Structure formats: structure tokens, C-alpha cells
Amino acid sequence: MKTFDELFSELEQRARTRPEGSSTVAALDAGVHAQGKKVLEEAGEVWLAAEHESDENLAEEASQLLYRLQVILLARGLTLGDVYRYL
Numbered sequence: 001m002k003t004f005d006e007l008f009s010e011l012e013q014r015a016r017t018r019p020e021g022s023s024t025v026a027a028l029d030a031g032v033h034a035q036g037k038k039v040l041e042e043a044g045e046v047w048l049a050a051e052h053e054s055d056e057n058l059a060e061e062a063s064q065l066l067y068r069l070q071v072i073l074l075a076r077g078l079t080l081g082d083v084y085r086y087l
């Protein structure tokens with residue numbers, strides 16, 4: 001189990017070190033268009049899970065949306081601090 005901030009630190013490290021087989025490196029290399037599509041896809045899956053699926057499925061879809069959101073932020077070089085200042 002990890003927190004949102006811990007996941008972001010892990011993804012920053014993946015972006016820096018670019019290990020073989022990392023899905024984050026592949027997602028970063030895919031570009032902003034593909035990254036944005038994934039954000040929308042996972043957001044839709046969260047919505048559908050909230051309307052029709054179990055709590056467990058909703059939690060899993062939410063985790064994927066958080067991951068995809070972090071990827072798109074990271075690709076633009078933003079930090080979580082850049083986002084948190086608006087919360």
C-alpha cells in the first residue's frame with residue numbers, strides 16, 4: 001500500500017532512471033494525446049463503477065485514475081506542490 005505522494009515520488013524516479021519494462025516510462029513516451037485519452041478513459045470507468053459496480057471495483061478504477069493523472073502531471077514537469085497550492 002502507498003500514498004498518493006509516495007506514488008508520485010516513485011513515478012518521478014521511473015522518469016529519471018527509465019528502467020526497462022516500466023509502464024510509466026511507456027506512458028510518458030506515448031505523449032500527451034495518449035496520456036489524456038487514458039485520463040478520460042479511467043475517469044469514465046470511475047463514473048461507471050460508481051453507478052453500477054462494487055465498492056472494490058470503484059476503488060480500483062479510482063486508483064488507475066490517480067495513476068493516469070500523475071503521469072500527465074509528470075510529463076508536463078509539474079510537481080504535486082504545483083497542484084496542492086490550489087486545494
Ligand SMILES: N=c1c2ncn([C@@H]3O[C@H](COP(=O)(O)OP(=O)(O)OP(=O)(O)O)[C@@H](O)[C@H]3O)c2ncn1[C@@H]1O[C@H](COP(=O)(O)O)[C@@H](O)[C@H]1O
Pocket residue numbers: 010011014021022023024025063064067
Ligand atoms: N498504479 C499503477 C498503475 N495503474 C495503472 N497502471 C497501468 O495501466 C494499465 C491498466 O490500464 P488499462 O485498464 O487501460 O489496461 P490496458 O488498456 O490493458 O493497458 P494498456 O494496453 O494501456 O497498457 C496497467 O497495465 C498499467 O500499465 C499502472 N502502472 C503502474 N502503477 C504503479 O506505478 C508504479 C511504477 O510502475 P512501473 O512504471 O510499471 O514500474 C508502481 O508502483 C505501479 O504499481
